[in-house]
Amino acid sequence: MTTFDYAPAPESRAVVDIAPSYGLFIDGEFTEAADGKVFKTVSPSSEEVLSEVAQAGEADVDRAVKAARKAFTTWSAIPGAERAKYLFRIARIIQERSRELAVLETLDNGKPIRETRDADLPLVAAHFFYYAGWADKLDHAGYGANPKPLGVAGQVIPWNFPLLMLAWKIAPALATGNTVVLKPAETTPLSALFFADICRQAGLPKGVVNILPGYGDAGAALVGHPDVNKVAFTGSTAVGKAIARSIAGTHKKVTLELGGKGANIVFDDAPIDQAVEGIVNGIFFNQGQVCCAGSRLLLQESVADEVLDALKRRLSTLRIGDPLDKNTDVGAINSAEQLARITALADSGEAEGAERWSPACELPSSGYWFAPTLFTGVTQAHRIAREEIFGPVLSVLTFRTPAEAVEKANNSQYGLSAGIWTEKGSRILSVANQLRAGVVWANTFNKFDPTSPFGGYKESGFGREGGRHGLEAYLDV
Amino acid sequence: MSESEKAARLSVFKTYKLFVGGKFPRSESGRVYEVTDSKGRWLANAPQSSRKDARDAVVAARKAFAGWSGATAYNRGQILYRVAEMLEGRRDQFVREVGDAEGLSKSKAGAVVDAAIDRWVWYAGWTDKIAQIVGGANPVAGPYFNLSSPEPTGVVAILAPQESSFLGLVSVVAPVIATGNTAVVVTSEASPLPALSLGEVLATSDLPGGVVNLLSGRTAEIATPLAAHQDVNAIDLAGAEEVLAKELEIAAADNLKRVRRPQPVDWAADPGTERLTSFLETKTVWHPAGGSGSSGAAY
Amino acid sequence: MPLTVPAHGPEAAARLASMSDVTASDGSLRRFLHGLPGVDAVGLEGRAATLGTRSIKTTAKAYAIDLAISMIDLTTLEGADTPGKVRALCAKGVHPDPLDRSTPKVAAICVYPDMVKVAKESLGDSGVKVASVATAFPAGRAALPVKLADVADAVAAGADEVDMVIDRGAFLAGHYLKVYDEIRAVKEACRRPDSTSAHLKVIFETGELSTYDNIRRASWLGMLAGADFIKTSTGKVAVNATPPNTLILLEAVRDFRETVGVQVGVKPAGGIRTTKDAIKFLVLVNETVGEDWLSNDWFRFGASSLLNDLLMQRQKLSTGRYSGPDYVTVD
Structure with missing residues (x-):
């Protein structure tokens, strides 16, 4: 060697164990899709098939929303301090398993391990930690005394920061007492499914978080489900507009984080x-x-x-x-x-x-x-x-x-x-x-923090995620 | 000249006009429609605005936005308070117009007008406080100063309540402009006269032209182009019935307008801050703070 | 005319002369130095920290370790230095690992002026240079004639390189021309009778300059005055070489070469004790100025204990087992 060339320094894959197949996560159980459909998720850097994942359809959405509705009654009634502890547990387990999750995310998404390790995962844990603390302090959040949750949140997230977007959606929803049905993007379902396992380890009551891997049709079914009270979407402006149209005339509260051209x-x-x-x-x-x-x-x-x-x-x-x-x-x-x-x-x-x-x-x-x-x-x-x-x-x-x-x-x-x-x-x-x-x-760029509200003007969407502001989207205020 | 001739002096009718860009135009369509009191007696002919009037109003509102949103909150508060002062001086006129419009006794109409005046005072006081309530510094985990501040959404189309033609109108317009938005307001279809008279008050209250634009006419006809207008940033559907509201919300999605859906409101009740915050955007600004520095100490 | 000339070469003077309008007065110097782009401290430190996460393994690590060893100015600057101590250090500099003769020798032995003669004799024709600190090191608080005598003394005794300190007081007071003139005078004092010169390293004592903006200004000032190397620290204050302040120096030599066409070397000194640290600095060099600076002609480490850690890591790489302090020489 006559020049300073960096030798390969691959992070070990051994730290993560990807099963050959995954089900939908509904009511605390992994289950097949009602119509038995599955899809493959590949590693974008190699096109290697990582796993085969159940593909949610309309019937599965309905099943998941029912489970979330059922869980809402008890979840919204437990004291905020107890809800907080579940979220703290989740934050800690994410910290413990962060290497595994970073490798998984890099495999499924294609982004560098340096980013999943140093940006995504620390922010994911921090987000849960931040909102955990809000769960028993909502009276002080500036939305009046005893603000109420909305009910079942239907959440659709993109593939660019799969686990971080999940955290941005699920942490405030749970902290405020809502239950969740979340659809990860079809190209990056794995970290959300691993998150389901984290919910299990944390002892989260069944039905509070439901994960439905699938395509746009499942997302549309979720957003359009009559028993969903809250719609949260991060993705393209085109889909955001379609969602805004589809919920017109309903009582669904909606927040949209869409495109940009910064x-x-x-x-x-x-x-x-x-x-x-x-x-x-x-x-x-x-x-x-x-x-x-x-x-x-x-x-x-x-x-x-x-x-x-x-x-x-x-x-x-x-x-x-x-x-x-x-x-x-x-x-x-x-x-x-x-x-x-x-x-x-x-x-x-x-x-x-x-x-x-x-x-x-x-x-x-x-x-x-x-x-x-x-x-x-x-x-x-x-x-x-x-x-x-x-x-x-x-x-x-x-x-x-x-x-x-x-x-x-x-x-x-x-x-x-x-x-x-x-x-x-x-x-x-x-x-x-x-x-x-x-x-x-x-004099900086692309900095993120759970305490810092994030969201757009104009066609970049509406509503804010992060900070005290992020609570509003999940409260009946 | 005999006594009887004196007693029969004919009153001077008022020609009601739109209020757009600080001026009082007729509808470009040349149309008017008959406005009656609650018993069906003719009160006046009101301009029946067209989609072009709506377009002109949006242009005026957009033009006024930079100046109004850029004015100090203190200045906006002074002007809103001035509106209350002007209204107080023309109280009798508004009591009569509101009484006619809503079929209220003089004392009940008086109470409504008083409440409307007080509402301007309430929102006048909010202009320089709302940022402190909804904004603030965020304690990010890093060497950064991070501040969230509310900013007005932009041009807001407002469908004023149909029944509460004056207190309802004030209750939806004042919070929108208090925070620096500009407004295109579709007045109560059946009872537009108190709203059109309010235009005269606004014109003499130092409110810059175009900040509030008042359009009378058929709600659906004016609201439809407003909901679809790409240079309108938000829409308050307070005065829309269910079917129209849904249509407008669908149209509003084309440029992702912020939509406030209609809901039952007791206009006499304490308004809270909800309508102030409906048409605010949160802007968060980051800046590095310090760093450990070459000598190892923060500076 | 070549695009770039070395600062220590004969053509550099003409290039520097092209900047004479800048160095004409205190005022013009101030306007120039204060017109350099500002430095955002958080961004600078963030960049240095990110580069610090590079993972240098196996063959790259072996290469980096040998490169780092070859870049060391092995230093002893103690009041208690004796000829015996200096001779031992020289022996180590030539054969850092007595058990492995393939280990590269260090770049130079760095001593006080009175030890130059001893070091020169010990090193002979080994190729290891003798560097001497001078100019009333480390405080620099002496009259200019005293400083110049100090330099002349070291050069006369055979120093190949002179490490001077700038007058931080004058710099912080904004007397840039005074600092400039002093460096010029020292550079002149580095000249030998045969018209060759000892190479001049200019130490800013970055820990005392307080701001990164000042470090950038000092770097340009030093280079305009003819520095062959710019160097962070004496090793005698609380904060010495750090990745961020070295990054500023690297950006400065990069931009100086771009602007003036003269290439200047960089030497972080003080506080670099481990292989891990040294590799971080090499990554900074590699990704800021690149290969052109990746040799001991252009980059040095001012260090003493670093060498042993590099040797232990080197042994680990060749044998596969961790080494211990008993397997490297104590000086």
């Missing part, structure tokens, strides 16, 4: 080295499959070349490959379908005249891969400046003045996240004030 604005007085890290983290964290990704980079013209050079140099050091390798920065795209969508949008960028650039990197021969990509010469009119790509593709635009930056940043149907990079405090405050986005990261 603007990451770099001013000429930015801390450039940290801004470059923030740009990279903003769009290449989780392969860019993040609703709040900083997918539009707005560079002040006076530093645009300097930042772009630094950014390209930095992208050349990104390590792409085996998600289980502890040194991997960018893993696999979650599915063939998503890869096709990213590819099509990136191709449209080229076709519309933007200039495409990727660092030299070798992609694995099997699995779903997309090289980190940036487009320069992008204008507001390009599809890649308007549509959510949900992949490792950065669109770079420039601006001349702060007012122009704000105008361009806000010129979007979305309003989930934004970034501001400048060392000038007053500029941060004034720009943050003008941005129409639910989360604004100033």
Whole structure:
């Protein structure tokens, strides 16, 4: 060896034991789908089949909602302090099993172990720990005395942060006394099924949490079920709109966390080295499959070349490959379908005249891969400046003045996240004030915390998850 | 001139007009409809707004949004309080209009108008407090300052209650603008006159033009384009009956408007903060705080 | 003309002269240094911490250990130093592991000026350099002529490299030109009669500069003044080399080469005691400035106890069993 090449450093798979098949988790039991349907879940980095999972249909949804309804009576009646202890138990068991869950999530999702280990899993445990503490303090949450739960929550979550999105949904729901039927995404059902086992270990009463792996039809059936009181969805804006239509005229309470096209604005007085890290983290964290990704980079013209050079140099050091390798920065795209969508949008960028650039990197021969990509010469009119790509593709635009930056940043149907990079405090405050986005990261990006409310403006959805604000979605207030 | 001729002085009727962008236009459609009192006696002809009037009102509301949402909360409070002052001065007129509209005795109508004036005062006091109630610092587990603040949702379409033509109207409009939203209001279909007169009060209360826009006419006709309008951010369906409410909610999903569904309300009761918070977005801003620094100490 | 020239080479002076408008006055220096991009401390520390999670195993670890050994400025800077102690250290520097002659030698032995002669004699033609601290190390609190005499003394005694400290007081007071002039003077004092020069390492004592912005400014100031290496610390204060402050230095040499075309070396010193630590620094180098800096011409560790830990880890890798302190030499 004559250069400092990092040898493979794979995390051991032995820590997780994936069964050849899994059932639906209804009323505390694993059970087959009523129609006996199953589907395969594969590892996106290798296309290896990981397991075969029961596929929920309408009859299963009905069975699960009935179980949740039955459990609601007792679960909502037990003292908050006791509910809290169940959630604390869950948080602790997640901490204990975090290595196993991190490996599992990396296998099923394709994201790097560095992220599941250092971001997903710590946040999952923290989220349960945070909401556990609320269960017996709801009188003090600012929603009046003795706020009541809604009943049965139907929750549909995406594949980008499977276990974290589960935590964001289930922790506040249970803390407030609701029961849950949750449908994980069809490409990433495993961590939710392992969570079912954690519920068993925690002694959670049966029917309080029900897990229904399945496709969009199961999600629609769940959202549309007449005995569901609360709908929580994280996913695409298109599906979010369909859900909003489907629950019109009902009494169902709904929260939607949808798409985004976050603007990451770099001013000429930015801390450039940290801004470059923030740009990279903003769009290449989780392969860019993040609703709040900083997918539009707005560079002040006076530093645009300097930042772009630094950014390209930095992208050349990104390590792409085996998600289980502890040194991997960018893993696999979650599915063939998503890869096709990213590819099509990136191709449209080229076709519309933007200039495409990727660092030299070798992609694995099997699995779903997309090289980190940036487009320069992008204008507001390009599809890649308007549509959510949900992949490792950065669109770079420039601006001349702060007012122009704000105008361009806000010129979007979305309003989930934004970034501001400048060392000038007053500029941060004034720009943050003008941005129409639910989360604004100033001199940082993609930070999350259970105490910090998260959610969008405009077509990025409504309602907040996290913090005291996150309780409202699950209370009859 | 004889005594009898003097006694027969003919009163001057008022031409009721819409209130859009701080001005008092007629409906662009040129249409009016007959408004009667609870016993069916003719009171006035009210403008019958069209979808184009709705469109113009949204343009006016959007134009006013930056200035109104950017005004200090203190300033908004002062203006809302000014509305109460102006109303108090024209109390007799509103007592008469509300009495006619809702078939109330003079004393009952007086109580309704008083309650409406007091409601403006209540919301005037909220403008600079709501952020402290619903926002705040979040203790994140890291070296970051993290602050959540409420911000207005934007342009809100309001279907004012059909029965409570004035107190109900004030109860749905005041909280929306208190927090910095701008509003396009569809007045009570059968009893639009107190609402249209309120426009005259708003016009003389330092409220910037376009912050509140008042449209009289057929609720369904005006509400349908508003619910579908892509530049309207939210809709309060208070004045929609069940079937219309569902249709409007479906249309509102096209740009994911925040929807407040109709529900039975006792307009005389303490309003709480619910309507204030219905049309607020929470913005959370992160910023690094410190770091351990090169000498190992926080700075 | 080559794109990049080494700071210690003959062509560097002309490159530095191209920046003479910057260094013309206190005012122009201040405007330039304060115009450098700011550093966000949390972001910087976050980046350093993330790179600290790299997993360097097997062949990569073996490579890194040998590389780290070859980059060590094996240091003894004690009041109690004796010729015997220095000779022992020199012997160790040449053959760090007496049981394994394939172990690379260290880069240099770093001593006080009065020990340079002893070290030079002990090292002979081994290829291990002699570095000497100078300029009233570690406080730097002496008159300039005294400091220059200190340097001249070390150079005359045969020092290959001189590690000077900057006047932190002057720097913190904003007297940038004073610091600049002093470094220039020391650089001049490094010149030998045969017109070659001892290589100059400029120590900022980053732990006393307090802010990362200051470290970045000091780095540029040092390089503009002709530093061949920039170095974090003396090892004599509470906080010495850390991954974040070394990352600042690495960013500075990277940007300086980009701007001026002169390549400057980096030396973190003090507090780096374990193989794990050393590898973290090598990862910082690898992923910030890359291969161009991954040799002892461009990167050094100022350390004393680090070597033994590297040797024990090296033995573990070759034998498969954990080593112990009895199997490495005590100095």
